[in-house]
Amino acid sequence: MSLFLWFLTWRPSSALSLLLLSVVGRQTGLEVVQATVCSRWGATRDKSLSQDGDVIIGGLLNLYYILSAVEEGYTRLPSYEPCTSLDIEALKYTYAMVFAVEEINRNSTLLPRVKLGYRILDSCGRYPWSLQGGQLVPLLICAVSSTSIMLSRILGPLSVPVISYLASCPCLSDRTKFPNFFRTIPSDIYQARAMAQLAIHFNWTWMGAVVANTDYGRFAIQVFQEEIQGKGVCLEFTETLRRETIVSDARRAALTIEALTARVILIFCWYTDVKKLFLELAKRNVTNRQFLASEAWSTSDDLLQDLAISKVAIGVLGVAIRSSTIPGFENYLRSLHPSHRPDDEFFREFWQKEFGSCSGTESLEGVQHPFTDTSQLRVAYNVYLAVYAAAHALHSLLSCPNRDSPPGNNSSTCSSAKHIKPRELLQHLNKVNVTTPQGEMFYFQGADIPAKYDLINWQNTPEGSLKLVLIGRVDGFDLHLNESAIQWSTGSNQVPVSVCSESCPPGTRKANRKGEPLCCFDCIPCAEGEISNTTGSLHCERCPSESWSNVEQTACVPRQLDFLSFNETLGITLTTAAVSGAAVTTAVFVVFIFYHKTPMVRANNSELSFLLLLSLKLCFLCSLVFIGRPSVWSCRFQQAAFGISFVLCVSCLLVKTLVVLAVFRSARPGAETLMKWFGPGQQRGSVCLFTSVQIIICAIWLSLSPPVPRRDLGFQGSKVTLECAMASVVGFALVLGYIGLLACTCLLLAFLARKLPDNFNEAKLITFSMLIFCAVWVAFVPAYVSSPGKYVVAVEIFAILASSYGLLLCIFAPKCFIILLRPERNTKKHLMAR
Structure with missing residues (x-):
């Protein structure tokens, strides 16, 4: 320069x-x-x-x-x-x-x-x-x-x-x-930094550069590249112009600008070289490029007044030596x-x-x-x-x-x-x-003075030439810009776009293309639970544990509380099934009370039958405790109610089975005293004894390590599942194990008594009911372990309802059928027939 x-x-x-x-x-x-x-x-x-x-x-x-440059062919001395x-x-x-x-x-x-x-x-x-x-x-x-x-x-x-x-x-x-x-x-460092700031400010991430093949051009482009490093700005090409071969170099640079995709071109050259380049671009009618000018040509009257290049040069944005008076x-x-x-x-x-x-x-x-x-x-x-x-x-x-210093002091000379x-x-x-x-304060900082520049814009005049318009200034490292005053190369006030890839919108991240510059990339949507809330994000951030990404993946929102509610379809279905079961049980109870003097009701220990119906009703109703938002007391009560209700139910069936066996055994010689152990008092005592064991297990479990409400932040995506966490798996296993022990014992005894001679042998009904009961609860264990979130609760409720319905239908449906629809069979003679 x-x-x-x-x-x-x-x-x-x-x-x-x-x-x-x-x-x-x-x-x-x-x-x-x-x-x-x-x-x-x-x-x-x-x-x-x-x-x-x-x-x-x-x-x-x-x-x-020199009025015009001379092309050197390197075939003779210059x-x-x-x-x-x-x-x-x-x-x-x-x-x-x-x-x-x-x-x-x-x-x-x-x-x-x-x-x-x-x-x-x-x-x-x-x-x-x-x-x-x-x-x-x-x-x-x-x-x-x-x-x-x-x-x-x-x-x-x-x-x-x-x-x-x-x-x-x-x-x-x-x-x-x-x-x-x-x-x-000022040193070119400052103007190169200012031009890099302009590129970053206007998001010009895909640029071209034309530089003079001199110290001026080489140093300037070096500083510019250092400034844009890591800032998301890339140079698609860098063309050099030599004064000795300016005609061919300008033609080559013009062809490059025309062919490649960068829309913003940085030029560090002397104005005479820029004029050659602009004339070549004008020949090719390349008028849609935004040029960034260095101070070496940004204020050149020779370029501003040249009508031949005005269409190419309109909108030039440049750094200029500061103006003063x-x-x-x-x-x-x-x-x-x-x-x-x-x-x-x-x-x-x-x-x-x-x-x-x-x-x-x-x-x-x-x-x-x-x-x-x-x-x-x-x-x-x-x-x-x-x-x-x-x-x-x-x-x-x-x-x-x-x-006034002493004569011996040399500094006084x-x-x-x-x-x-x-x-x-x-x-x-x-x-x-x-x-x-x-x-103005003026001083040297080493060789330099404090850097100050004007930012100028080339705009149209009515005569067709261009004029300089001051649109900002540079003071050291600070950029002050009046964007509304800029006239761009497009002829509008819209900032030109010059990118290899459009900026990734919020909700996505950049993914570099293999073998291409960093400015060329694809936009990959963030994974679930991750967000990016800025444009051009390099990474997606994971949401905190209590939050989840929204649909657009742009913000973390609090997770929805998820539990088995009475308002949702599944909750309504299970509630309907439970209430229906309780209603049917009540209806059976009413039928049995109304016909309590008939042989069918009296033949099979009516007291245990009424107790069994009461326990089944409790089983249906205890399932309702599992539905709704978990709380400290609901978590404790639901498992205790479930365990005690089913033990009461199975105990009644077990005692019924023992009574059947005892009745037929007592008919044998020498077995008269057997019935003394299975009188009404003994039956009630046995049921209470079996049930008391479960009550003790539940009391110890709930006093030492009861289930507690917990937020499950697992893999449920945008939802936080509220559940009753089993603080002690051993306690729950003992409750289920004891029910299983009674059920298996009852099934075994009922199976042994299934072929005893009787026109209406209740042991057959108990066998079928206990088979269904055991099958349901055996299938319950793997389903319970593998079910996610609120479906764990749904599986347990389903098991409760399925086993309750199985007991109710297998044991009481045949009896109700005879009582209500076949009253002629509800006689002692018919029941005693073999």
Whole structure:
């Protein structure tokens, strides 16, 4: 990138000169080298602008440029065309320097009794032409950052200060390599960071880059890539432009931009290279790309006024050198006239180019011209600051703050304009910290100044050209942006989209595609129980144990409480079955009471039959305790009610079976005394005894380790199951085991008594009922263990109801059939028949 170099040196006469190298050149024979180089490269005329003074500030500017680039074929030695076109902007920079020097000379406090002078030459932006310049010899060049690197290294051993207004290479911030270098333009690190911030801010994750094949382009793209690393931004391509082969390079870059998918293109190049690229894009009618501009071309009038590229360049968003004002500078430029500056060859050429003659009647007053436009002073203000930096360093050096120190103290020695050493001047430049005439704090941080940029946007004008619009600023690392003021390349206020893959919406996560950049990915929905609540999430987060993901997988919501409720279909079905069973049992009970004197009721121990019906009714009703929200008391009561009700029921059946066996055994000789053990009192006592054992088991279980309500956070997804947790499996096993023991005993005895001679043998009914009972509860165990959540409760209720219905139907249905529908069989004669 173009830059400006300042040197503060001394001259051997009484006045201080910043052009020490003229002496060095004569001593080392560099004039011979100069002559050789100039003859080889085709030197231009030796033009300069100078003013004598006590201290001379030397300036080397790119006042002339080559009108068109020459494509080098590498088949012969390179040959550069001479610089013949005068750069109006660079001429304005020249007079910004002159204006600053004259302003300082009028200031009676900054450098009293010291007059500043200047000597300004043209470098043409090329190494060979920089070797021209008469007394300055080939070392005074400042066209690109690499030139500043070379010059600073050469002048470093001499401690000659170099101040640049346009050298932005980050490498020049290294004080160990360039201790004598200063600049009034921020390092490219900051503009590259600002452009990376813009890409991240607007979510441009898929970009292209075109960079100059120079230190400027290479360093800038390197910093940009470092800034976007890990931020989700990728470069689809990086094209380089070389000045020597700009035509073919611009064509290749245009084809790449047209063919690939990135819609936002970053460009770190000089404006002349950008113009070639834009012209190639205009030929191909590529108008839907958003360009990010570096400060090297973001404010170029040459591009803004070119109607041929306006459709391509509309909407450019760029970083620009901050704009400032120089009071009085516009009036100064308008007052310039060749008649007042007879020795100024640069201005005379400008005047002849603009007016065609120097008759004396021409004037810049009231003329609208880029030369007199001071509305946005950017580089010119950097030149102005550089002069003031030199002046303040001289002021500090020539002042005597320790004048009153003891004579033996060396620090009391004061410098004078006749005896200034470059090393001393370098030390004072490092300490510059002043307020500019515009009220701005100015100081060096090593080689650099605090980074400040403008953010600009290229927008349409009624004439068809483009204009600059200020849409924000950069202050160090802070980005301040007015998005509503931006006109995009699409012509609307909608931010252009440039992505390889659309951002993953909340509820999904990124999954990188194998072998492709990180910016190209697929969106995978989060698994159940996991969420992502941000766009572009890399991972899904698991919800806390008490929560679950919503349907969209975007938020964790409290899990629903799930239990067997009276309001749900399953609960209603089981409740209906239980109530129906209890109602049928009650109906049977009523029938038995109504017909209690009939042989059918009296034949099979009516007291035990009524007790059995009561226990069956309790079995049906105890199932209702299992339905509803579990509580401490419901958890305890349900298992006790279940265990005791079924033991009472099975005990009645067991005693009934024993009575049947005893009756038929007593008919045998010598067995009369057997019936004494199975009288009504003994039967009631046996039932109470069997039931008491279960009551004791339940009492011990519930007192030591009872079931308790618990939230089951297992695999039930969005639901938390409320259940009665068995704190002691042993207690539950003893309850079931005791019921099973009685049931098996009853089944065995009933099976033995099934063939006893009788027209109505109840042992057969008990056998069938106990077979059903045992089958149900044997199947219950694996079903209970494997059922999830509330279905555990449903399985237990089903087992209770199924076994209860089995007992009720197998034992009492045949009896009710005879009592109600076959009353002729409900006689003692019929029952006693064999």
